[in-house]
Amino acid sequence: MTALIDTRDRALAAFYGLALGDALGMPTQSLSRKQIKQRFGQITTLTAADADQPIAPNMAAGSITDDTEQAVLVAELLVTGAGRIQPSDLAQGLIDWEAVMQAKGSQDLLGPSTKRAIEMILAGHTPEEAGRFGTTNGAAMRIAPVGIAADVLNEQRFIESVIQACQVTHNTTLGISSAAAVAAVISAGINGVSLSQALDIGSRIALLAESHGYWIAGARISARIVWAKRLCAGVSNDQLPDLIYDVIGTSVASQESVISAFALAHQVACGQLPAFDALCMAASLGGDTDTIAAILGAMLGASQGMSAWPVELIEQIRTVNGLALSPLVEQLLSLRTI
Secondary structure (H helix, E strand, C coil), X not given: CCCCCCHHHXXXXXXXXXXXXXXXXXXXXXXXXXXXXXXXXXXXXXXXXXXXXXXXXCCCXXXXXXXXXXXXXXXXXXXXXXXXXXXXXXXXXXXXXXXXXXXXXXXXCCCHHHHHHHHHHHCCCCHHHHHHXXXXXXXXXXXXXXHHHXXXXXXXXXXXXXXXXXXXXXCEHHHHHHHHHHHHHHHHHHHCCCHHHXXXXXXXXXXXXXXXXXXXXXXXXXXXXXXXXXXXXXXXXXXXXXXXXXXXXXXXXXXXXXXXXXHHHHHHHXXXXXXXXXXXXXXXXXXCHHHHHHHHHHHHHHHHCHHHCCHHHHHHHHHHHCCCCHHHHHHHHXXXXX
């Protein structure tokens, strides 16, 4: 008898997994691997940021960053638009979000690709033109709500949904395919497939999605996912972080940080790492740790459900950030049946 799939639990775990990974990586973002080892050893729980944290100084343990905040923005736009996102609405939403961050004195502002695209929009360029230089992980980091709201079984419609969420800032082969890969893993996980199968679906959808957007001369996302899986196969948990940091890379480039998240997810899929330990490893890597861990948390949560995450840490994130995601997740799931 086939077990009943709790899509709500998986969807909720995807969104809270994103927030958990984001918060775990908050104090280490933009630090080198050496700096993280010196300051923290290894991240094992939610931790406050130091006063000299370059992006999130003195932020409280459990605080989320732009990864979760922008994912919430995308989710709200999906709900308002009945499953569709108008590029102009996303552009305005991002402009408004950054203004709020600046008013707070936060250093957690728009990333390089998104910033450039918004400046082009304000200068009168079309959304299609604005996103033509976006190659970083900004679209992939906020794509989780699309994976919840859209069913990857309808591949063409699914990719169209991803493009709507990417176009204004990341209208490139790399930006779209990396976001599509992440969203596909989440959508497949919610459908009930195993994590291993979901990761393979993510690679396949990335291959289909890379025919969209402006061509960029860079390593292909689908090929990099397959390569990273082979590279890390059989590598011990002690050696894995250095391999990812030194060879795959942990920068904001989508073909580094997104692939690093996939590499860690493959280790969870083969039983080498528990899900939460993988998030802690991501938060300890160095580089764009909050985004790598956020993407990883969303993908793992969709396949493993809320039981993968420590209850007390999820509650801490809810309390610290006033983050009640259940109503939003319910609304996103209602779009999935349209």
